[in-house]
Structures are given as C-alpha cells and as structure tokens.
Amino acid sequence: MPRATATIDEVGAVTSTRDRILDVALDLFIEKGYDKTSLREIAEILGFTKAALYYHFESKGDILMALHLRLHEFGREALLTLGTDAVTLERWHAMIDDMVDQMLANRKIFLLHERNQAAFEDLHRKEHEEDHDDMHAAFSRVFSDSRVALGDRVRMASAFGAVMGGLFLSGEAFIDVPTEQLGDLLRDAIRRLLV
Amino acid sequence: MPRATATIDEVGAVTSTRDRILDVALDLFIEKGYDKTSLREIAEILGFTKAALYYHFESKGDILMALHLRLHEFGREALLTLGTDAVTLERWHAMIDDMVDQMLANRKIFLLHERNQAAFEDLHRKEHEEDHDDMHAAFSRVFSDSRVALGDRVRMASAFGAVMGGLFLSGEAFIDVPTEQLGDLLRDAIRRLLV
DNA sequence: GTCTATATTTCGATAGAC
DNA sequence: GTCTATCGAAATATAGAC
Numbered sequence: 001m002p003r004a005t006a007t008i009d010e011v012g013a014v015t016s017t018r019d020r021i022l023d024v025a026l027d028l029f030i031e032k033g034y035d036k037t038s039l040r041e042i043a044e045i046l047g048f049t050k051a052a053l054y055y056h057f058e059s060k061g062d063i064l065m066a067l068h069l070r071l072h073e074f075g076r077e078a079l080l081t082l083g084t085d086a087v088t089l090e091r092w093h094a095m096i097d098d099m100v101d102q103m104l105a106n107r108k109i110f111l112l113h114e115r116n117q118a119a120f121e122d123l124h125r126k127e128h129e130e131d132h133d134d135m136h137a138a139f140s141r142v143f144s145d146s147r148v149a150l151g152d153r154v155r156m157a158s159a160f161g162a163v164m165g166g167l168f169l170s171g172e173a174f175i176d177v178p179t180e181q182l183g184d185l186l187r188d189a190i191r192r193l194l195v
Numbered sequence: 196m197p198r199a200t201a202t203i204d205e206v207g208a209v210t211s212t213r214d215r216i217l218d219v220a221l222d223l224f225i226e227k228g229y230d231k232t233s234l235r236e237i238a239e240i241l242g243f244t245k246a247a248l249y250y251h252f253e254s255k256g257d258i259l260m261a262l263h264l265r266l267h268e269f270g271r272e273a274l275l276t277l278g279t280d281a282v283t284l285e286r287w288h289a290m291i292d293d294m295v296d297q298m299l300a301n302r303k304i305f306l307l308h309e310r311n312q313a314a315f316e317d318l319h320r321k322e323h324e325e326d327h328d329d330m331h332a333a334f335s336r337v338f339s340d341s342r343v344a345l346g347d348r349v350r351m352a353s354a355f356g357a358v359m360g361g362l363f364l365s366g367e368a369f370i371d372v373p374t375e376q377l378g379d380l381l382r383d384a385i386r387r388l389l390v
Numbered sequence: 391g392t393c394t395a396t397a398t399t400t401c402g403a404t405a406g407a408c
Numbered sequence: 409g410t411c412t413a414t415c416g417a418a419a420t421a422t423a424g425a426c
Contacts, residue, residue, distance in 0.1 A: 017409080033313025035230030038401065051404085052410045060402065115312050118228025136366075143368035150372065151380055154361050157368070158384040161360015162353035169359070170352045171331075173338035177345065185346055189353040192387045212391080233419065246422085247392045255420070 018056045020046060025063050030111050034064060034119040061123055068120065068134075071109045074102050075135040082138070086147040092156045093194040100163060100186050104179045111168055159190045213251050215241060220258050225306050229259060229314040256318055263315065263329075266304045269297050270330040277333070281342040287351045288389040295358060295381050299374045306363055354385045 006016050015023075024045050028037040039060055043050045057063050081095050103110055113120060124134075139160070143153050166174070166186045174182055210218075219240050223232040234255055238245045252258050276290050298305055308315060334355070338348050361369070361381045369377055 032317075033230065035228065036313060036317065039403090040401080048410055049412080050402085051412080054403070055409060117310050118231060122227075122231065139364070140366045140368060143365040150369075150376075151383075153365075154369065154377070154380040155384055157365045158357035158361045158381065161364050162357040162388065164360065164364070165356015166349050166353045169334070169356050170338040170348075171335045173335055173352070174345075174349065181345075182349070185349040186353065188346075189350055189388055193357065193384055234421090235419080243392060244394080245420085246394080249421070250391060 017046075021053065021056055022063065022066055026067055026108055026112060029064070029067070030108065030115055034116045061126070064116075064119060064123055065127070067109065067112060068123070070106070071113060072134055074099075074106070075138075078102075079135065079138045082142065086145060087142050087156070088148075089152055089155065089194050092142075092159070093190065096159055096163065096190050096194075097187055100183050100190075103163060103167060104183050107167060110164070114164065114168055155193055159193045162186070162189050162193060212241075216248065216251055217258065217261055221262055221303055221307060224259070224262070225303065225310060229311045256321070259311075259314060259318055260322070262304065262307060263318070265301070266308060267329055269294075269301070270333075273297075274330065274333045277337065281340060282337050282351070283343075284347050284350065284389050287337075287354065288385065291354055291358065291385050291389075292382055295378050295385075298358060298362060299378050302362060305359070309359065309363055350388055354388045357381070357384050357388060 006014050007020070008014055021042065024042050025037070028042060028045075038050075039053050040050045043053055053063075057066070078095055078099050081098075082091065139157075142148075143157050145153070163186050166182070166189065216237065219237050220232070223237060223240075233245075234248050235245045237258075238248055248258075252261070273290055273294050276293075277286065334352075337343075338352050340348070358381050361377070361384065
C-alpha cells in the first residue's frame with residue numbers, strides 16, 4: 001500500500017507532500033544556494049528518493065518557480081498602488097510602509113530571492129520571456145523613470161534597501177526581535193528617508 | 196614558443212594573465228553566478244583551454260578566494276575605525292560615509308559578494324575556519340552588540356542597506372550617474388538615517 | 391605557459407516495476 | 409506515490425606532452 005500523500009505535522013496541520021517538498025527546498029535553497037542543493041538531498045530529508053520528486057514537479061527549476069510564485073502574489077498587490085504615473089516620494093513611502101509587514105511575515109521568501117538572484121534570472125530567461133512583470137522589473141522601471149528627479153529615485157531605492165538591510169544583511173542579529181517592534185523600527189527608518 | 200604571460204591592453208597597461216583571469220571571472224561570476232560559470236567558459240574567453248587555468252590557480256574556489264581578498268583589504272581599514280568599543284551612531288555614520296566612495300569605486304566586487312553569498316559561505320566553511328574576520332562577520336558583531344540600543348542597531352543596518360540599495364538593487368538604473376553625484380545622494384540618505 | 395586526453399564525480403532526468 | 413536502475417551531459421581536476 002502506497003504511503004499517503006499528506007501527513008499531519010506537530011501542530012496538527014495537514015500538509016501535502018508537494019508543500020513539504022517546497023518547505024524543505026526553501027530552507028536548503030536559502031542555506032546552501034539553489035545550485036549547490038541537489039534533488040537527492042531534498043528527497044533524502046523527506047525520506048524518499050530523488051525520482052519521487054518528479055511525480056510532483058517536472059524539473060528542479062519547476063520547484064524554484066513554485067517558490068517564486070509565492071512572492072509574485074503580494075508583489076502584484078503592492079505594485080497596483082503604483083500604477084503607471086510618475087511615482088512620488090509619498091506614494092512610494094505608502095507602498096513600502098505597507099510592504100514592511102508583508103516582508104516580515106515572509107522573510108524566507110525574500111531571503112530566497114536575495115540569495116539566488118542569478119538562479120531566478122536564469123529561470124526568467126528560459127521561461128519564454130513572458131513579460132516577467134515581477135517586483136524586480138517594476139522597481140527597475142521606477143528607478144529609471146526620468147520623469148522623477150534623480151535624487152528622489154535614489155532615495156526610493158535606498159528606502160527599500162534600508163528595509164532589506166534591517167531584515168537580512170544583519171544575519172541572525174534581529175531574529176529574536178518581535179516582528180511588531182522590528183516593523184516599527186524599519187518604518188521609522190524609511191520615514192527618515194522619504195519624508 | 197609559448198605565449199607571453201603578460202599582455203598590453205588598450206590603454207597600454209601591463210596585465211598579467213592571472214589578473215586577466217580574475218577580471219573575466221569577476222564579470223562572469225556577477226552575470227551568471229559562480230556556480231553556473233564553468234572554467235571552460237572563462238578559459239575560452241581568454242583564448243586558451245580549461246586546463247591552463249590550473250597553472251595559475253589551484254582550483255575554482257581559489258579564483259573566488261582571490262577575488263574575495265580584494266574586498267578584504269579595504270574592509271580592514273574601515274573596521275579598524277570601529278574597534279571593540281560599543282559603536283555609536285556617530286562612529287557608524289563616519290565609517291559608512293567614508294565607505295561610500297570605496298563602494299562606488301569597487302562596485303563590481305561588492306556586487307560579486309551580494310550575488311554569490313552562498314558560494315562565499317561555502318568557501319569560508321571549507322577554508323579551515325580561520326576566524327573569517329571579514330566585513331560580514333564584523334557587521335554581524337555590531338548588530339548583535341547588546342550594549343547598543345536595538346533601535347540604533349537597526350538604523351545602522353538600514354543605513355548600510357540603503358547604500359547597497361542605491362548601488363545595486365536598482366539594477367542598471369543609476370549606471371550613468373556620475374559617481375560623485377551618486378555618492379553625494381547616498382551620503383545624504385545615510386545622514387537622514389543616522390543623524 | 392598552454393596543450394591534449396582522460397579520470398572521476400555528480401547531477402538532472404527518464405523508464406518502468408510495484 | 410514511491411521505488412530501482414540507468415542514461416547522458418557537464419563539471420572539476422589530473423597527467424603528461426610540448
């Protein structure tokens with residue numbers, strides 16, 4: 001009799017095998033990097049073999065893409081608030097301010113992207129070039145928009161960098177800080193930059 | 196007759212083969228990532244074969260290490276100004292302010308590190324664990340120093356992140372901005388954060 | 391100092407049994 | 409849904425000629 005496709009973890013939540021694969025892959029991709037993580041390693045941690053992964057995903061890149069989609073979603077939401085007009089410091093400030101909570105709640109996914117930029121670019125290059133309308137592309141558009149004063153654009157980029165710095169560049173330094181408190185500190189930082 | 200070990204480039208500067216290898220590797224490691232860059236590729240661009248690289252470097256990791264040392268140097272200088280006392284916002288500000296010019300003058304090396312963090316951690320893990328006293332380690336120490344108020348530490352991390360954001364997160368957006376002007380804008384940003 | 395040739399390993403992926 | 413077995417490709421690295 002084949003093993004069930006879903007298990008029950010310590011807190012009683014039902015987790016599909018597919019999601020368990022993604023969780024393990026997420027941790028490994030962050031810790032060792034996408035390229036240096038082998039499918040064999042992922043499978044062994046989960047207690048089955050490499051080949052079994054191919055029932056759930058078409059390829060290794062498919063796993064990375066599935067993780068990418070998690071970021072893609074709240075990317076959309078935030079970017080809609082920007083629209084196509086010239087972005088002002090105020091609008092940028094409002095967006096980043098909202099994003100801080102989302103970034104705190106999804107640290108791992110952001111960390112994954114920060115630490116595997118090359119792998120994601122490769123993925124986008126191969127994935128049929130369908131207008132990869134993700135956060136990175138939208139940000140580049142804003143930072144290159146000559147309708148906005150250069151000084152303002154640099155401040156916008158710096159504000160996002162400041163949040164990323166407070167979250168990740170610090171390593172594990174702020175890992176024990178309550179997210180609410182850390183969120184307030186980061187919002188204070190971007191307020192200094194953008195107001 | 197074997198080819199000479201040094202060539203003369205367009206501006207008349209003498210460049211050793213070793214340095215030419217490092218220059219090509221730097222570009223490829225940034226563009227495609229360390230793992231996805233093969234020695235074959237590096238060698239072909241330089242006009243010789245993979246095996247020839249092993250005359251100049253012991254291994255692929257050795258090439259990465261050689262590039263890493265370039266960062267290590269001005270890391271030391273900046274970190275000496277911090278010492279072992281509790282770091283104040285003022286001291287941090289002075290250090291970052293000085294570093295902006297160095298970072299602008301060495302964009303590529305910083306970008307290499309930002310985009311290949313996993314590879315560098317692997318290198319450090321294997322390289323005998325000799326107290327890898329680099330910038331990253333020193334920063335983590337500062338950000339974890341409980342003698343300093345948490346709010347100040349987050350601001351320090353954010354300030355460094357702001358500079359990184361202005362330099363790299365923007366992609367190619369600010370590539371044409373004169374370095375002096377971009378430096379002023381970044382120094383203005385960190386002043387907002389740290390004063 | 392650069393070459394050819396090859397050893398060795400590891401990985402992603404497929405086929406087919408159960 | 410997971411297994412065993414295997415393939416083919418590509419990579420790092422080595423040995424030795426020139």
